[in-house]
Amino acid sequence: MDARDTSFRILIVDDSTENIDILTASLSNYRKMIALNGERALKLAFGKHPPDLILLDINMPGMDGYEVCHILKTHEETREIPVIFLTANTNSESIIKGFEMGASDYITKPFNTGELLARVKTQLALKKSKDDIARLLTNIEKKNRLITSSIEYAKTIQQALLPARESITRIFPDHFILYQPKDIVSGDFYWGKECDDSILLAAVDCTGHGVPGAFMSILGMSLLKETSSFDNSLTPAEILDILREKVKHALQQNENMDTNKDGMDMALCKLDPSLKHLQYAGAYNPLYLISNGELKEYKADRQPVAIHYREKPFTNHNIDLQPGDCFYIFSDGFADQMGGEQEKKIMSGKFKQWLMDTHTLPMEQQKEALMDRFNSWKGNTEQTDDILVIGVRV
Numbered sequence: 315m316d317a318r319d320t321s322f323r324i325l326i327v328d329d330s331t332e333n334i335d336i337l338t339a340s341l342s343n344y345r346k347m348i349a350l351n352g353e354r355a356l357k358l359a360f361g362k363h364p365p366d367l368i369l370l371d372i373n374m375p376g377m378d379g380y381e382v383c384h385i386l387k388t389h390e391e392t393r394e395i396p397v398i399f400l401t402a403n404t405n406s407e408s409i410i411k412g413f414e415m416g417a418s419d420y421i422t423k424p425f426n427t428g429e430l431l432a433r434v435k436t437q438l439a440l441k442k443s444k445d446d447i448a449r450l451l452t453n454i455e456k457k458n459r460l461i462t463s464s465i466e467y468a469k470t471i472q473q474a475l476l477p478a479r480e481s482i483t484r485i486f487p488d489h490f491i492l493y494q495p496k497d498i499v500s501g502d503f504y505w506g507k508e509c510d511d512s513i514l515l516a517a518v519d520c521t522g523h524g525v526p527g528a529f530m531s532i533l534g535m536s537l538l539k540e541t542s543s544f545d546n547s548l549t550p551a552e553i554l555d556i557l558r559e560k561v562k563h564a565l566q567q568n569e570n571m572d573t574n575k576d577g578m579d580m581a582l583c584k585l586d587p588s589l590k591h592l593q594y595a596g597a598y599n600p601l602y603l604i605s606n607g608e609l610k611e612y613k614a615d616r617q618p619v620a621i622h623y624r625e626k627p628f629t630n631h632n633i634d635l636q637p638g639d640c641f642y643i644f645s646d647g648f649a650d651q652m653g654g655e656q657e658k659k660i661m662s663g664k665f666k667q668w669l670m671d672t673h674t675l676p677m678e679q680q681k682e683a684l685m686d687r688f689n690s691w692k693g694n695t696e697q698t699d700d701i702l703v704i705g706v707r708v
Contacts, residue, residue, distance in 0.1 A: 322438050323347060325365035327355040327382070328400060329374045333423070337369060340427045341434065352377030356385060359392050367437055369421075372401045372412070380415050387416035394444065396437040400425075465498045465525060472499050472528055475535055477506045485513050488707040490681035492648075495700050501527020502645045502702040505538055509546040514553075515583045517704050519599065519645035521576040521620075527700065533564060534578050550582040550595035551630035558619045558628075567621035577620020581643035590708060592633040592641065599646065601631070602666065604673045605639045609666055639708045640673050647699035648684075653691040659698075660691055677705055 325347040326337050338346055347365055349355035352374055359365060368386070372379035379399060386392040396418040401408060404422055412420055418440075419433050482489065485506055493504065501520040506513065516538065520530035541557045542548070548556075561567070561577050579598040585591075594601045596614025603610045612631045617624070635641075649665045652658065672683040684703065 321345070322366045323363065324434070325349060325355065325358055325368045327352070327368060327374075327379070328371040330371075333371070333400070333425075336425060337430075340425065340430055344434075351375070352379070352382040355382055359386060359395065360389070364392065365395060366441055367434060368395055368397045369434075370397050370399055370417075372399055372403065372408070380411060383412070383415040383417055394441070396441050398433060398437060462498070468525070468528060469495075469499045472503075472531065475532060476503060482506050486515070486706050488677050490677040490703075490705045492681050492684060492701065492703040492705075494685075494697070496647070496697045497524040499525060499528035500700045500702075501531055502647065502700040503531045503535060504702060504704055505535060507539070507542055509542065511586060511588060512546070513585045513587065514542055514550075515585065515643070515704065515706070517581045517599065517643040517645060517702050519579040519647070519700070519702070521578070530576060530578070533561075537561060537564065549630045550584050550593050551628040554580065554582060554595050554597060554619055554628040558625070561620050565620070569621075575618075575620060577618040579614075579645065580619055581614065583641070583643060585706075590635040590637070592635055594631045594633060594643075595628045597628065599644065602642045602669060603633060603635075603639060604641075604669065605636060609670055611666075635708045637708055640705060641708075642669060642703065642705045644703040645700065647701040648688065648703050651688060651692055651695075651698045651701075653693050653695045657695070660688070677707055680705055 323345045324341055326334055326341075327349045328334050328337070329350055331350075334348055334350075338348075347358050349358055353376065355368070355370070359368065370379045370382060379401075383397050383399075386395060386397065393416070397416065399412045399417045399420040400423060401412070401420055402423040403409075409420055418437050421430055421433055479491070482491065482504075485508060491504055493500070493502070495502070501524070503518050503520070505516040505518065518531070518534055518538070520527050520534055537557055537560045538553075541553055541560060544556065565574060565576055567574060581594065581596045581599040581601055583601065584593040594612055596612070597617060597619045598614050600614045601612040603612065612633065615626070615628050617626065617628075633641075649660050649662050651660050653660070668684060668687050672680045675683060681703075688701075
């Protein structure tokens with residue numbers, strides 16, 4: 315819309331009919347509203363059809379232009395209407411006071427028609443731009459609320475698919491799960507299952523976070539449940555081998571260089587409580603065991619549960635446990651958090667030290683202590699990734 319379109323409405327406020335006649339003639343391309351005093355000007359400004367621009371005389375009997383402008387700028391419905399002061403006072407104090415009251419511009423009397431039209435056109439163009447931006451922001455906010463509402467509902471669905479905390483507590487009476495998505499939904503998930511005399515437990519990190527990661531996590535939960543149901547005698551490594559093929563098939567991954575590389579990193583454990591024996595296999599994500607005050611790392615294979623340029627069978631680790639031992643499986647989100655005085659990652663070394671510092675505490679207190687240290691390290695920095703840490707005491 316052109317800034318000289320008759321759809322623009324200009325309110326002219328001046329106690330001089332001569333000035334009004336001049337302004338009206340000069341602004342023939344615009345719709346005009348006329349007020350001879352401040353009170354009438356306010357009534358029109360707050361009326362059913364407010365102006366797009368106000369030309370406001372300063373020196374008027376009764377309510378002067380400064381007071382009118384101040385009232386307009388203190389009310390939400392009129393504060394965005396640009397005001398151009400009409401003044402015979404060219405001293406800097408009058409001009410500064412006008413701007414302090416909220417004026418957008420000023421025009422000196424007697425009027426120069428060319429200058430008047432140029433300043434009016436500029437202010438109307440600016441107002442149109444601001445109005446357009448405001449409308450766009452309103453639409454964006456509306457769409458953002460709809461999207462956020464949908465993602466919040468997706469969070470409800472995702473959490474419903476996670477194992478119930480009561481069932482995890484029944485399987486592992488002494489444990490903690492530190493689970494904190496970066497966004498509303500998460501690409502990390504935890505999973506557990508009882509099978510005969512053993513218990514399966516997994517900490518899984520899917521490609522991405524937020525909505526893409528959440529989609530992948532739902533696929534991962536489904537395939538993990540399906541794979542583990544084949545044969546209760548399968549080792550964690552065998553489960554990962556089978557799971558990898560299922561992921562490749564589900565995501566149509568092939569040897570083509572352009573194929574998608576989405577998949578999962580995972581730490582998968584199988585615990586026999588009666589024998590105090592733990593089996594572990596990992597895709598990038600290791601297992602930490604603290605026994606007799608020492609921390610031992612069982613390394614994961616450097617390959618994902620997905621297509622990989624150098625695939626090999628996953629390694630199965632057999633670990634004998636003692637009462638009081640603690641083991642931990644996790645995604646990389648905790649150690650990758652940026653922060654500290656030098657804005658660096660926590661890294662695995664510091665993460666191990668924090669586990670050592672807290673491992674003698676009750677499990678729930680370990681979780682709280684780790685979260686406190688994490689938040690202190692993070693400070694005001696944005697959370698880098700989804701976070702999942704699972705601790706179990708034998």
